[in-house]
Amino acid sequence: MKLTNSAASIIPQKDPFKHIEVVGRTCYKSEDKITEDSAYKFVKGLIKRKHFAMLEHFNVTFKINLCNWLDDVKQFALSNRYVEFDEYTEPTSGMTGAYVTVSLSHLIREDISGRLVQNVLWNCFIEHYYPNRIGDCWVEDEDAQIFKTYVQIVDDVEKEFMNPSNIYLDHKFLTFHFICDRGVSHELVRHRCSFAQESTRYCNYSDDKFGGEIVFINPSNLASWEPEAIYTFMDSLNTAEKAYMKLINVYHMTPQQARAVLPNALKTEVIMTANLRQWEHFFDLRSKGTTGAPHPDMKKVADEAYELYKSVIPNYLRSPVSD
Numbered sequence: 671m672k673l674t675n676s677a678a679s680i681i682p683q684k685d686p687f688k689h690i691e692v693v694g695r696t697c698y699k700s701e702d703k704i705t706e707d708s709a710y711k712f713v714k715g716l717i718k719r720k721h722f723a724m725l726e727h728f729n730v731t732f733k734i735n736l737c738n739w740l741d742d743v744k745q746f747a748l749s750n751r752y753v754e755f756d757e758y759t760e761p762t763s764g765m766t767g768a769y770v771t772v773s774l775s776h777l778i779r780e781d782i783s784g785r786l787v788q789n790v791l792w793n794c795f796i797e798h799y800y801p802n803r804i805g806d807c808w809v810e811d812e813d814a815q816i817f818k819t820y821v822q823i824v825d826d827v828e829k830e831f832m833n834p835s836n837i838y839l840d841h842k843f844l845t846f847h848f849i850c851d852r853g854v855s856h857e858l859v860r861h862r863c864s865f866a867q868e869s870t871r872y873c874n875y876s877d878d879k880f881g882g883e884i885v886f887i888n889p890s891n892l893a894s895w896e897p898e899a900i901y902t903f904m905d906s907l908n909t910a911e912k913a914y915m916k917l918i919n920v921y922h923m924t925p926q927q928a929r930a931v932l933p934n935a936l937k938t939e940v941i942m943t944a945n946l947r948q949w950e951h952f953f954d955l956r957s958k959g960t961t962g963a964p965h966p967d968m969k970k971v972a973d974e975a976y977e978l979y980k981s982v983i984p985n986y987l988r989s990p991v992s993d
C-alpha cells in the first residue's frame with residue numbers, strides 16, 4: 671500500500687473535446703489512452719451512450735444580438751437549471767441582446783433546448799472550435815445557417831464583462847481537480863455542480879496498472895497523532911488492502927464487489943466544474959467555514975483551491991465579500 675497527500679489544481683478549459691476527454695478518463699483512470707486525436711472519438715462515444723454528465727464540464731458563452739428567436743433562447747434558459755442568461759444593452763449603440771452560457775451537455779441535447787436553439791448554437795460552436803469538422807457527423811441545418819448570423823461565441827468572458835459586474839460570476843466557469851480521500855469526496859459531491867470521480871467499480875487496484883497496490887490519503891493532521899493511533903490507522907489500511915486483493919485474486923470477485931472493504935481513507939480523484947458564484951459559496955463553506963468548522967482534510971484542499979482561485983480570478987471580478 672502507498673500513502674499520498676491530498677491536493678487541488680485547476681484544469682484550464684481550452685479545447686472542449688480534449689477537456690472532456692481528460693474529465694471522462696479520470697473515472698476509469700485511462701488517461702494513458704489519450705492521444706493527439708482520441709478526444710473526438712471519446713466525446714462521440716459519450717454522446718452515443720447518453721453519458722451527458724461528462725459534457726457538463728465545458729461551458730460556452732454565446733452573445734446573441736436581438737433577433738426573433740431570442741425568446742426561444744430565453745424560454746430554454748428559464749426552463750433549464752444551470753443555463754445562465756442575461757440581457758444586455760450596448761452603452762454606445764443601444765443595441766440589445768443576451769448572453770447565454772451553457773455546457774456542452776445542453777448544447778448537444780435537442781430534447782431540452784429545442785431544435786432551433788440547439789441547431790443554431792451547436793453549429794456556431796462547431797464552426798468556432800472545429801471548422802474542419804463541419805458536416806462531419808453533425809447535420810448542418812439550413813435554418814441554423816441563417817440564424818447563426820446573430821450569434822457569436824465569447825472567448826474571453828473576463829474581457830467581455832470587463833467592468834465589475836455580477837454577471838461575470840455567473841458566466842465564468844472553472845474546473846478543479848482534487849486528489850482526496852473518499853470521505854472528503856462525499857462532501858464535495860454534496861454541492862450542486864458538475865462532477866466526475868475515479869470509479870471504484872471500474873478501477874481494479876490489483877492490476878499492474880495500479881502497481882498492484884492501493885493508495886490511501888495521509889490525514890492532514892497525521893503528524894499530531896499519537897504513535898499508537900498512527901499504528902492502528904496503518905494496520906487497518908493494510909488489512910483492508912489484503913482483504914481487497916484476496917477477494918479479487920483468490921475468490922475472483924469483481925472490483926465493484928471487492929470495494930466494499932475499502933475505507934474512507936482510500937485515495938480518489940474528483941473533477942468539479944462550477945461557475946464563480948458557486949465556487950465562492952463553496953469556499954465560504956469549505957475554506958472559511960461560515961456554517962461551521964469544515965473537516966480539516968476538506969479544508970486543506972479547499973484552502974489550496976481558494977489560493978489558486980485568487981491567483982487566476984482578479985480581485986475586482988470576485989464578489990465583494992469573497993476575501
Ligand SMILES: Cc1cc2nc3c(=O)[nH]c(=O)nc-3n(C[C@H](O)[C@H](O)[C@H](O)COP(=O)(O)OP(=O)(O)OC[C@H]3O[C@@H](n4cnc5c(N)ncnc54)[C@H](O)[C@@H]3O)c2cc1C
Nearest residue numbers: 857860861862863948951952955956959961962963964965
Ligand atoms: C460544516 C458543514 C457541516 C455539514 N454537515 C452536514 C450534515 O451533518 N449532514 C448533511 O446532510 N449535510 C451536511 N453538510 C452538507 C450541507 O448540508 C450541504 O449539502 C453542502 O454544504 C452543500 O451546500 P449548499 O447546498 O449550500 O451548496 P450547493 O449545493 O453548492 O448549492 C448552492 C446554492 O444553490 C441553491 N440551491 C441549490 N439547490 C437548491 C434547491 N433544490 N432548492 C433551493 N435552493 C437550492 C442554494 O442557495 C445553495 O446554497 C455540511 C456542510 C458543512 C459545510
